Amino acid sequence: MNLESVLFYVFAAVSVAASIFVVSSKSPVISALSLIVNFASLAGVYLTLYAQFIAVVQVIVYAGAIMVLFLFVIMLIKPESDLGILHGHKPFKLLTITVGLIVLAQLIFIIVSGKPSTTLTGNSASVEIGTVEKIGWELMTNYLLPFEAIGFLLLAASIGAMVLAKKKFE
Amino acid sequence: MIPVEHYLFLSAFMFITGVIGVVTRRNAIVVFMSIELMLNSANLTFVAFSSYLGNITGQLVVFFVMAVAAAEAAVGLAIIIAIFRNKLTVNLDEINILKW
Numbered sequence: 001m002n003l004e005s006v007l008f009y010v011f012a013a014v015s016v017a018a019s020i021f022v023v024s025s026k027s028p029v030i031s032a033l034s035l036i037v038n039f040a041s042l043a044g045v046y047l048t049l050y051a052q053f054i055a056v057v058q059v060i061v062y063a064g065a066i067m068v069l070f071l072f073v074i075m076l077i078k079p080e081s082d083l084g085i086l087h088g089h090k091p092f093k094l095l096t097i098t099v100g101l102i103v104l105a106q107l108i109f110i111i112v113s114g115k116p117s118t119t120l121t122g123n124s125a126s127v128e129i130g131t132v133e134k135i136g137w138e139l140m141t142n143y144l145l146p147f148e149a150i151g152f153l154l155l156a157a158s159i160g161a162m163v164l165a166k167k168k169f170e
Numbered sequence: 171m172i173p174v175e176h177y178l179f180l181s182a183f184m185f186i187t188g189v190i191g192v193v194t195r196r197n198a199i200v201v202f203m204s205i206e207l208m209l210n211s212a213n214l215t216f217v218a219f220s221s222y223l224g225n226i227t228g229q230l231v232v233f234f235v236m237a238v239a240a241a242e243a244a245v246g247l248a249i250i251i252a253i254f255r256n257k258l259t260v261n262l263d264e265i266n267i268l269k270w
Contacts (some may be wrong), residue, residue, distance in 0.1 A: 004171075004172065008172050008176070012176070012180045013229045015180065015184070016184075018181065019184050019187045019188075019207055020182070020187060022187070022191065022200075022203055022204065022207060023187050023188075023190055023191035023194075023195065023200075023204060023207075027191065028197055028199050028200055030202065031199075031200050035203050035206065036199045038184075038207070038210070039210065042210055042213075042214060045177070045180070045214065046214075046217055048172065049177070049217050049218060049220075049221040050221055051217045051220070051221060051229055053229070053233075054213075054217055054229050054232050054233070057233065057236060058236070059212060059215075061211070061236050061240055062236065062239075063247040065210055065240060066206070066239065066243045067239055069243055069244065069247055070199065070202070070203065070247070071242070071248060073199060073247045073251060074199055076251065076254075077250075077251070077260055078229075078254075078258070080261075081260055086194075087196070088196070088263070091211050092193045093193075096193045096194050097188060097190055097263060098192070100186045100189055100190040100193075101186070101188060103189075104182060104183065104186040105187070107182040107185075107227075108179060111175050111178045111179065111182065112175065113173075129220070129221075129224060129225070129226040129229065130221070130229065134226060135226065135229060135230065135233070138230055139181070139230065139233070143230055146234060150234055150238070152242065153237070153241055154237060154241055156241075157240075157241030157242075157245050158241075158244060158246070160244075160245050161244040161245050161247070161248040162248075164192055164245065164248035164249055164251075164252050165251050169267055
């Protein structure tokens with residue numbers, strides 16, 4: 001059991017616990033904070049995959065920007081009267097959870113019954129592809145058009161968000 | 171070395187948790203957060219396979235997914251605020267203006 005495996009299992013356990021808290025906690029604020037914990041530990045999981053750039057972007061964009069947006073909106077709107085996971089339609093929700101667990105068992109069965117994985121194809125290859133340099137090079141050459149398109153999309157989304165949040169509907 | 175299956179187990183678990191959250195929770199914001207959870211589980215699968223196959227495309231897809239998720243969060247939360255202004259609630263059972 002080397003350090004890498006220990007780190008992976010610790011981060012995985014934290015993200016599993018946090019994702020359960022997101023869904024099951026009654027207060028939206030606690031859900032949002034658990035989601036931040038989940039995203040941060042996912043960044044750690046990305047690091048065990050040698051995806052450095054993605055890990056940093058995960059912390060900055062997800063755990064930083066998006067979750068701040070969520071927390072602002074939670075603070076802006078009235079706190080709901082308590083709506084836990086089993087609030088109302090209880091048989092239906094228990095059925096949902098059962099079906100979800102069955103689907104999870106099926107997914108695990110499929111993953112297990114697949115061809116046994118080989119481990120990393122030599123660490124050096126994986127270490128190389130995760131760097132900022134390599135990803136930036138790809139974005140500026142082979143993926144230039146999608147990169148520009150995503151910039152346009154973000155511009156349109158920010159304008160749309162401002163317009164939607166500013167005025168009242170009729 | 172950690173086998174790639176373990177990443178897939180984590181990803182499958184997070185995805186199912188997100189699905190259960192979307193179907194059972196009735197607070198629009200929590201539903202939204204569950205959707206983010208599902209997006210992240212897909213991202214984890216992409217990065218795991220990208221790293222294990224030594225192919226950079228998966229990580230680029232994750233980059234684009236993150237940008238789209240940021241746009242989606244901005245617009246979605248703006249819609250939630252607009253609905254809250256109108257109906258004074260974010261309970262999805264009471265928001266039925268598109269039903270007839």
